[in-house]
Amino acid sequence: MAELMELGPDRVSIMCGFVLLVVTAIFAAKLEFADVLLVAALRCLAQLALLGLVLEEVFALDEPTLVFGYIVCMILLASREGFARTKVYYRGMLLNMLLAFLVSIASVGLLGGFVLVLRPDPFIQARYLIPICGMMLGNGLTGLTLATDLFTAHLTEKTDHVEALLAYGAGPWLAMRPGIRSVLKRSMLPTINQMSVAGLVSIPGMMTGQVLGGSPPLQAALYQVFIFYLITTGTFASSSLMLFLSARALTDRRGRLVVAKLRTEQRIKIAEAVLVPFIKLKNYVSWRCCGGKAGTPDKKLKHDPAVKADTDVAGAEAARPPPSPQxxxxxxxxxxxxxxxxxxxxxxxxxxxxxxxxxxxxxxxxxxxxxxxxxxxxxxxxxxxxxxxxxxxxxxxxxxxxxxxxxxxxxxxxxxxxxxxxxxxxxxxxxxxxxxxxxxxxxxxxxxxxxxxxxxxxxxxxxxxxxxxxxxxxxxxxxxxxxxxxxxxxxxxxxxxxxxxxxxxxxxxxxxxxxxxxxxxxxxxxxxxxxxxxxxxxxxxxxxxxxxxxxxxxxxxxxxxxxxxxxxxxxxxxxxxxxxxxxxxxxxxxxxxxxx
Missing domain, CATH: 3.40.50.300 (P-loop containing nucleotide triphosphate hydrolases)
Known part of the structure; x- marks a missing residue:
């Protein structure tokens, strides 16, 4: 088979020109999300270029300590990103997310995927471990964040439903079970839909990459099936464990629902500290889009996925019920x-x-x-x-x-x-x-x-x-x-x-x-x-x-x-x-x- 065609910065810059044309068209149409698209494109370029440079060194060294250290860093970043995406939070949510990801990667990814299926020799190989764990974390992050948001929304909006079952002597888990069933189903729908259309409507990313890299199409298809099943199992495991830990965190020792533990304070300072250059660029573009009005550079756009917006925080404030009067x-x-x-x-x-x-x-x-x-x-x-x-x-x-x-x-x-x-x-x-x-x-x-x-x-x-x-x-x-x-x-x-x-x-x-x-x-x-x-x-x-x-x-x-x-x-x-x-x-x- 022909070798993989190499892409240089000059060729990629041509596609950057197409994206700039789209940004210009959006700006001319005054659709108000030109800055969001531009910042997302720049983040994509910078992050993937940095990832490629880092992985080249990691793959070349192939040291077990370095590989596991890199995977731990990915888990920490995934937990932090999931915590930042949630509309409301409770004390200990970040640690619960970290535990859910660790258990999912350790049990499903390492034990199920590598020990039982792939069986690589030597076991620790960076070119297998890092990409597969990355795909599990990326898809698991979506499912886990969606499940957490839906579950906290269920508890705040349907507190009386849960208490109606608690009033009959049900334990917390039994009282929350109808909501947990609905939440798990909805959080797994993106993964289910992705599997349903694979091979018919679209060719999945890993299979595309392997085919472009010269692998036989059938072998690439089998790898993609393996990845889909691994992602599905890992997403279900991490979401289920997160719901279990959240249910325990939002009840007291006598099995009573404690919705007041949910908080909606702004959590944008840490994200800003990590993404200062991109946020400053976004604010500048927002300022230019709005005609250079004073005060606009500090505006926080609700479309920015990296920053918790003020509007989301204010809207979620209603999740916490007001205290009853004396x-x-x-x-x-x-x-x-x-x-x-x-x-x-x-x-x-x-x-x-x-x-x-x-x-x-x-x-x-x-x-x-x-x-x-x-x-x-x-x-x-x-x-x-x-x-x-x-x-x-x-x-x-x-x-x-x-x-x-x-x-x-x-x-x-x-x-x-x-x-x-x-x-x-x-x-x-x-x-x-x-x-x-x-x-x-x-x-x-x-x-x-x-x-x-x-x-x-x-x-x-x-x-x-x-x-x-x-x-x-x-x-x-x-x-x-x-x-x-x-x-x-x-x-x-x-x-x-x-x-x-x-x-x-x-x-x-x-x-x-x-x-x-x-x-x-x-x-x-x-x-x-x-x-x-x-x-x-x-x-x-x-x-x-x-x-x-x-x-x-x-x-x-x-x-x-x-x-x-x-x-x-x-x-x-x-x-x-x-x-x-x-x-x-x-x-x-x-x-x-x-x-x-």
Whole structure:
């Protein structure tokens, strides 16, 4: 076969002229990315020329120490580049990426590709190790970065989906599994598409290089297949390990989701230090493109892949949820509850993330409810009612109240999932979940150990006048009211000790509300305990007959609040309710809001 035709700088400069023509056309059309293309072309020329010079020396020496040192440098740079590309990050993300790449290269590349397949003799040969590891890192970088971005976006946008499964006693990995499946599928799509069109639409790069270098086409094709399979396996391994490490990093020791660990601060200083010449050139070209306006040279373009743009950082700032407002919940009782079935919660100041100087979420709360009772919480939106429910369900990350116990057993003495299997938090997610109510019921049945959960839930649906076929419909095809009632059916059928209901009938009419309240009374008669958040004073009056009503006020308004009369004017047993159980006297409080 003919020898490889050599290319000199003079011939390559001809193609540089073609690129300059494209840049000129883009500039004339005012498409606003001429500078980006020019900088990318110059970076490509400089980086590949430098790579060629370095590899010539490395290949000539072929020293094992030098080869492995070069591979380690590639892994470090790939980790740093992946970290710089992500829109949000958490502490330890860079080390996790480094570990994912190391494991992928060591297990898939060296063990699988070289020990089992290529079997070179001698084993360490620079012309095999460096190019193959480079292709694995380049493709793995794309998949790993995409997987990390999709996973963090899933956790920030669908936190309530994850917490809905955590509330049924699922572990962090099980609760995140639907999102992880979707993320892995989407992160592998570029590699799958690349393999699908290889040989039909395009001739892959390695095969092209080998054919140009004089290798037989069939041998070049086999090498390309080997590389594709190696890249696919390595990308899957690095992405899966990165997702596992990220899931561990974004949960605390009690299995609670800690989205607040995600940060969006600018990380452009290190990249600028490495790429100062290119950034200065880009800024100068931007300045020229904009007519030399003052201040434009410092402009950071969102198209620059090497620099995290201000617009991306500002847009990702919404990923971190704002801290909940402080709130005051004060309760006075005639006597302290001594029943072993009491749900107790007490804290002087519960702070976000458990930090000493973090925002106060709950202040001066001394709260308890006995078996057979329901505590109804009233208050304006945003005052902290839902925060209190999440604290009772042990879903506030890194938050440790002075006391949280059930039946005399502290929550700190149980695993987080064991506590949440007994204390069930029910809140309908803002966006529809994946799957159907049957899927959620099947998971809840396994976690709660209730085999007949679906049958019980369908019986409740019939009692409430609902069509059992709704159980099999996807969540996104249901109305808000139907979704709300299905969540309540599954929660009641899972047989918890305590139900924490966050506005359970906000989307229901009067008839449906009456059905739900009747089922809730039956749950209380069986010895259950409930805490209900509502904005309806009439509903608070009805449910308060089974326990009491508390008013939650924002901390900033608590100083102006005057003591108010109990919302429930009479003890519940003085009414004419049928089939009711008499609760302990300690469950009948006098409620008041006092000044801090």
């Amino acid at each position: 709130c005051l919940v004060q309760l006075q009782r005639e006597q302290a509850p001594d029943s072993p079935g009491t749900l107790r919660f007490r804290t002087a100041a519960l702070r976000e993330g458990g930090r000493e100087r973090g925002p106060v979420l709950l202040r001066d709360v001394d709260f308890s409810v006995c078996n057979g009772c329901v505590a109804t919480l009233l208050g304006p939106s945003g005052c902290g009612k839902s925060t209190l429910l999440r604290a009772l369900a042990d879903l506030l990350p890194n938050a440790s109240p002075e006391e949280l116990s059930l039946e005399g057993k502290p929550a700190s003495g149980m695993r987080g999932r064991s506590w949440r299997q007994k204390v069930r938090y029910v809140a309908v997610p803002k966006a529809p979940m994946e799957g159907s109510a049957r899927d959620l019921a099947a998971q809840a049945a396994r976690l709660a150990g209730v085999p007949n959960l679906q049958r019980t839930a369908e019986g409740l649906m019939l009692d409430w006048g609902m069509d059992p076929q709704l159980f099999t419909k996807p969540w996104n095809q249901l109305s808000t009211g139907q979704t709300q009632r299905l969540f309540l059916c599954i929660a009641l059928a899972s047989n918890p000790s305590v139900l924490l209901l966050d506005e359970p009938t906000s989307a229901l009419d009067d008839t449906a509300t009456a059905h739900v309240e009747a089922s809730l009374r039956s749950f209380l008669q069986r010895g259950g305990t409930a805490v209900v958040v509502t904005h309806s004073r009439a509903q608070a009056d009805r449910l308060g007959r089974f326990g009491g009503v508390w008013e939650v006020k924002p901390a900033e308004d608590a100083g102006e609040a005057e003591p108010f009369e109990p919302v429930v004017p009479q003890r519940w047993w003085e009414g004419q309710l049928q089939n009711s159980l008499k609760p302990p006297p300690a469950c009948i409080p006098r409620c008041s809001a006092q000044q801090l």
